[in-house]
Amino acid sequence: MGLAPVLLEGKRRYASVRTRTARRAFETAQRAPEWLDPGGLRRLEERYRGATSSCYGYDRDSLDRRGAERVRALAPLLGGPGASSLEIACADGMVSYHLAKAGAQATALDLSDALFDDSARDAGVRLVQGDAAEMPFPDAAFDLVCSFNAFEHLADPEAVLREAIRVLKPGGAIYLLFGPLYWSSYGLHASLSIPVPFCHVLFERSALESYVAERDLEPIPFATLNGWRVGQFRDLWRRHAASLKPEVYREIPSLHGIELVAQHPSCFRSKTDDFDDLLVANIEARFRRLV
Numbered sequence: 001m002g003l004a005p006v007l008l009e010g011k012r013r014y015a016s017v018r019t020r021t022a023r024r025a026f027e028t029a030q031r032a033p034e035w036l037d038p039g040g041l042r043r044l045e046e047r048y049r050g051a052t053s054s055c056y057g058y059d060r061d062s063l064d065r066r067g068a069e070r071v072r073a074l075a076p077l078l079g080g081p082g083a084s085s086l087e088i089a090c091a092d093g094m095v096s097y098h099l100a101k102a103g104a105q106a107t108a109l110d111l112s113d114a115l116f117d118d119s120a121r122d123a124g125v126r127l128v129q130g131d132a133a134e135m136p137f138p139d140a141a142f143d144l145v146c147s148f149n150a151f152e153h154l155a156d157p158e159a160v161l162r163e164a165i166r167v168l169k170p171g172g173a174i175y176l177l178f179g180p181l182y183w184s185s186y187g188l189h190a191s192l193s194i195p196v197p198f199c200h201v202l203f204e205r206s207a208l209e210s211y212v213a214e215r216d217l218e219p220i221p222f223a224t225l226n227g228w229r230v231g232q233f234r235d236l237w238r239r240h241a242a243s244l245k246p247e248v249y250r251e252i253p254s255l256h257g258i259e260l261v262a263q264h265p266s267c268f269r270s271k272t273d274d275f276d277d278l279l280v281a282n283i284e285a286r287f288r289r290l291v
Helices: 003-027 040-048 060-078 094-101 118-122 157-167 205-214 230-239 258-263 265-269
Strands: 084-088 105-110 126-129 142-148 168-178 244-253 280-289
Touching: 003 258, 003 265, 040 205, 060 094, 060 142, 060 168, 084 094, 084 157, 094 105, 094 118, 142 157, 157 168, 157 230, 230 244, 230 280, 258 265
Parallel strands: 084 105, 084 142, 105 126, 142 168
Antiparallel strands: 168 280, 244 280
16 A cells, blocks of 8 residues: 555544544533633634635636636536526626536526626626526526525525526436535634634624624624525425435535534534534535426
8 A cells, every 4th residue: 555545544534533522522512601702712713823724716717717617517417519507696607607618508697796707798698687586587497507605695595496496497407516504614604804613603793793893804794694504405405305306415524623522512512413513514416307
């Protein structure tokens, strides 16, 4: 066995031990104290500063590269040139841009066109401003419906999924990739301001808001997060099993900050009884609409 497989196996075992330790502490924890003292936030911020460095950029090159990567996963679902696609909560629209370049009749839907990139329009993408919970499209209009990093933000994920099924042709595909879910380590979507994993589970909202205000950091986007747990999404898929056949389904875990669960288990147990809420960060799902 070469060095690389040995290192990978060692990392896997280490991750397994960390997860078991955290789960054991969680399952035997009391439900109090519910929150840590706000004074501890600064110490944890120093401990985790730099831990969330990411190449997830928003410059033009990053948007273009990310759109191209996502379309590589979607290309097999299009069914050939001229297929119709709908991107929900498109933001910059770069996924639809690359779908159009691949030959699709691409439509992109968002509540606002503020982030929409002009190159997507130039490529022939049809931008529609509207609510994904009440889509302005006829039944069975698209061969493919996709959405990236949106379902953890939607106010009513079930209404959006119901609409996605309605506008999808029988036999068409729905592809969803989203997260981090709210109760996972960076589910607050505020790591650039507070890099502490699970900070929203450990500290009261008022403490977090005071922390960023005092330091003139980016506000925390509480209002843009729906707070759904992984179990709610599992139930959502089950409720629509008569219409959707799962082809790919992955719940992607994150171990960032999992040691905090072992160190402060009561804070976590007071928020949920399901350890998976803390472990599952992202969901990838591909469904086929049943005839």
